[in-house]
Amino acid sequence: MYRSVIFTGVVLAVLMEGPGSAKAFTAYVSNEKDNTVSIVDTETGKVIETMPVGQRPRGITISHDGKLVYLCASDDDTIEVIDTATRKIVGTLPSGPDPELFVLSPDGKRLYVANEDDNLVTVIDIESRDVLAEVPVGVEPEGMGISPDGKVMVNTSETTNMAHFIDTDSYEITDNILVDARPRFAEFKPDGSEVWVSAEIGGTVSVIDNASRTVKHRITFAIPGLRSEAIQPVGIRITADGKKAYVALGPANRVAVIDTATYAVEKYILVGQRVWQLAFTPNQKTIISTNGVSNDITFIDVASDEAVQSVTVGALPWGVVVSPE
Numbered sequence: 001m002y003r004s005v006i007f008t009g010v011v012l013a014v015l016m017e018g019p020g021s022a023k024a025f026t027a028y029v030s031n032e033k034d035n036t037v038s039i040v041d042t043e044t045g046k047v048i049e050t051m052p053v054g055q056r057p058r059g060i061t062i063s064h065d066g067k068l069v070y071l072c073a074s075d076d077d078t079i080e081v082i083d084t085a086t087r088k089i090v091g092t093l094p095s096g097p098d099p100e101l102f103v104l105s106p107d108g109k110r111l112y113v114a115n116e117d118d119n120l121v122t123v124i125d126i127e128s129r130d131v132l133a134e135v136p137v138g139v140e141p142e143g144m145g146i147s148p149d150g151k152v153m154v155n156t157s158e159t160t161n162m163a164h165f166i167d168t169d170s171y172e173i174t175d176n177i178l179v180d181a182r183p184r185f186a187e188f189k190p191d192g193s194e195v196w197v198s199a200e201i202g203g204t205v206s207v208i209d210n211a212s213r214t215v216k217h218r219i220t221f222a223i224p225g226l227r228s229e230a231i232q233p234v235g236i237r238i239t240a241d242g243k244k245a246y247v248a249l250g251p252a253n254r255v256a257v258i259d260t261a262t263y264a265v266e267k268y269i270l271v272g273q274r275v276w277q278l279a280f281t282p283n284q285k286t287i288i289s290t291n292g293v294s295n296d297i298t299f300i301d302v303a304s305d306e307a308v309q310s311v312t313v314g315a316l317p318w319g320v321v322v323s324p325e
Contacts, residue, residue, distance in 0.1 A: 025281050026084070026323040027288055028069050029297055030057035031314025037071065038297075038313035039087065042281055042288075042322065045299065045309050051087055054080050059101040060319040064108040069321065072099040072113070079113065079124075084323065094131050096122040101185075103144040103153065105168070112153050112168075114141040121155050123171060133171040137164045145186030145195055147210070154195050156183035163197050163208060175213040179206040187236040187245075189260065196245060198233035205233055205247060207263065217263050219247075226252055235277040239284060239302070246287055246300075248275040255289055257305050267305050271298035279320040290317040 024043035031038060035057060039049045054073025062069050062084075069082040072095065079093040079102070095102075096115040099122075103112050110132065111124040121135040121144075138157025145154040146168075153166045156179070163186060165175040180202025187196045188210070195208040205219040221231045232250030238260065239245075245258040251274050257267040272291025280287050280302075289298045291310075297317060299309040 032318040033316035106150040143186040154186040
């Protein structure tokens with residue numbers, strides 16, 4: 001098993017400046033194989049606690065005030081609610097069968113959940129814990145993205161190879177856009193102009209124009225020494241200024257850095273094995289990757305686009321979210 005805690009100059013410089021020099025955030029990592037969540041201090045790079053949760057935890061997100069973490073317990077067919085102050089499970093939400101990924105509305109009131117087994121997107125009212133709607137989509141839904149204004153939700157279906165645009169008022173599909181094979185993630189640019197959809201088997205990221213609902217560009221990847229089939233785009237995150245995108249490339253063990261204006265790949269960052277999902281710290285100084293096969297997470301410095309620290313977590317880390325403060 002690959003296990004390491006690696007510090008380079010960037011991280012050491014921050015840590016040596018003393019208390020208060022770096023903003024500490026808390027990261028929550030869902031470990032799919034051992035049914036735990038690792039709670040990590042992002043300043044020290046240490047695991048604070050490993051808490052037991054439901055079966056096969058995957059998708060994970062946090063309330064906008066940072067008080068509650070929502071976790072897809074896929075094999076329990078539920079979403080668990082974790083109090084971040086007590087680090088205890090304080091309730092569940094009615095997710096529908098096999099929840100895998102979800103997205104929280106910008107106002108924090110609704111959760112949109114991909115139910116892989118039933119080909120549905122379930123809409124949950126968080127306060128009342130009621131199901132507001134079940135939207136039929138393509139086969140094996142997974143990726144979930146929400147527009148900055150909250151008016152449009154995008155779901156990707158792995159087998160149908162489509163991005164489904166859903167109106168969040170009517171819960172109706174307005175557009176179905178064909179993308180490449182096995183789309184796994186959808187991410188809106190901060191200005192809402194584009195949706196980026198990763199295709200794991202197709203090996204591409206489709207950039208969809210949100211106004212015309214057409215694919216305006218397909219981003220491809222090439223890494224010297226690696227076969228093309230090893231490059232499998234999954235998680236995507238775009239910086240708050242909209243200038244850079246980061247794409248997790250699965251068994252390629254790298255995160256691609258992309259200029260969003262030109263769609264050019266500027267760099268490939270070597271991280272752990274089978275990199276899956278990504279999350280920024282709120283100050284956007286660091287992006288964290290989950291590396292499933294090496295059972296660790298990697299901290300990437302956004303200014304230099306260098307991997308600066310790897311921390312061992314639980315078995316098969318899948319998703320990651322960082323507290324807003």
